[in-house]
Amino acid sequence: MSPELGFVVLGAAVLAALVGVPWWARQRRRQLGARAFPPAWRRLLQQQFALYQRLPHPLQRRLQAMVQVFVAEKPVIGCQGLQVTDEMRVLIAAQACVLVLELHSRGATTTPHHSPVPEPYPDLREVLLYPGAFVVQAQQHRPGGVVQHGREARLGESWQEGRVVLSWADSQRGAAGGEWAQPAITEAADNVVMHEFAHQLDQETGAANGAPALGRTQLATWAQVFQRAYDELRWLTDAGETTLIDPYGATAPEEFFAVATETFFMQPRALAAQHPELYGQLQQFYRLDPQSW
Numbered sequence: 124m125s126p127e128l129g130f131v132v133l134g135a136a137v138l139a140a141l142v143g144v145p146w147w148a149r150q151r152r153r154q155l156g157a158r159a160f161p162p163a164w165r166r167l168l169q170q171q172f173a174l175y176q177r178l179p180h181p182l183q184r185r186l187q188a189m190v191q192v193f194v195a196e197k198p199v200i201g202c203q204g205l206q207v208t209d210e211m212r213v214l215i216a217a218q219a220c221v222l223v224l225e226l227h228s229r230g231a232t233t234t235p236h237h238s239p240v241p242e243p244y245p246d247l248r249e250v251l252l253y254p255g256a257f258v259v260q261a262q263q264h265r266p267g268g269v270v271q272h273g274r275e276a277r278l279g280e281s282w283q284e285g286r287v288v289l290s291w292a293d294s295q296r297g298a299a300g301g302e303w304a305q306p307a308i309t310e311a312a313d314n315v316v317m318h319e320f321a322h323q324l325d326q327e328t329g330a331a332n333g334a335p336a337l338g339r340t341q342l343a344t345w346a347q348v349f350q351r352a353y354d355e356l357r358w359l360t361d362a363g364e365t366t367l368i369d370p371y372g373a374t375a376p377e378e379f380f381a382v383a384t385e386t387f388f389m390q391p392r393a394l395a396a397q398h399p400e401l402y403g404q405l406q407q408f409y410r411l412d413p414q415s416w
Contacts, residue, residue: 164187164209164213167213168213171298171299172217173299173300173303174303174388174416177303177416179416182224186217189243193216193244194212197216197244197249198249199212199252202251205252205291214298218298219317219320222320222321222324225409227243244323248284249285249286250286250287251289255293256278278315279315279318279319280319281322281323283331288319297313298314300389302390302392312389312393314388317385318384322381325380331380348400349383349404352368352379356370369386387402391416402414
């Protein structure tokens with residue numbers, strides 16, 4: 124074989140590899156999305172994810188397809204001896220994928236007989252799952268430029284390189300809550316899975332700063348509305364007032380976006396009533412209207 128022909132063959136092989144991998148991935152997702160949703164998974168979501176039952180039927184079907192892709196493609200790794208089951212994977216996937224039902228459905232592959240097959244969180248590499256709260260080495264910035272180091276218990280973390288860390292006990296508890304829950308269950312708005320995956324969305328454009336990938340027309344209004352709501356939460360928190368939005372959101376703009384996202388999906392009617400402008404910005408970003416579900 125001549126050197127020129129060798130380079131041609133090598134170039135063709137590289138091109139085929141670059142084109143072939145995404146094609147096979149699309150084919151795999153199409154097959155996953157076309158499968159019937161396992162009845163055991165449906166029962167699990169009906170029993171343990173209160174919001175699932177309130178989703179409109181088209182969104183419910185899209186969520187099922189996303190969950191199947193997420194479970195197949197995103198490794199969930201148990202830590203501290205935790206044995207990860209399909210039930211754990213499904214419950215985490217469902218909570219995470221609610222956020223991107225519209226965001227990550229754009230450009231999804233289609234077939235003449237099947238609905239679009241979405242790819243949720245394309246940059247996500249893995250989820251690390253602990254039995255409960257886990258301890259990390261952390262640093263806190265104090266007044267005067269003092270940096271304090273110490274051990275800190277956490278329920279979740281999101282890393283920019285595509286890794287999410289979660290407490291299983293708190294992931295399960297969060298799924299059962301919100302205004303969708305039965306009266307016997309707490310109506311708390313906190314949801315650690317949604318919180319950490321909101322950070323993943325924020326980190327799609329770089330370090331988390333409370334401003335995810337926004338359109339140009341929304342960016343200026345988003346900044347104004349979020350700054351007012353953030354400042355209000357900080358003032359109320361400093362005054363010791365009870366707030367709908369978790370006071371943890373007063374610690375930084377990126378945390379405010381994450382807890383606002385939790386409240387948007389877990390207590391949408393209350394958020395729309397108390398903070399209509401904030402609700403409107405989140406509705407525009409996520410392209411969803413949870414208060415109508």
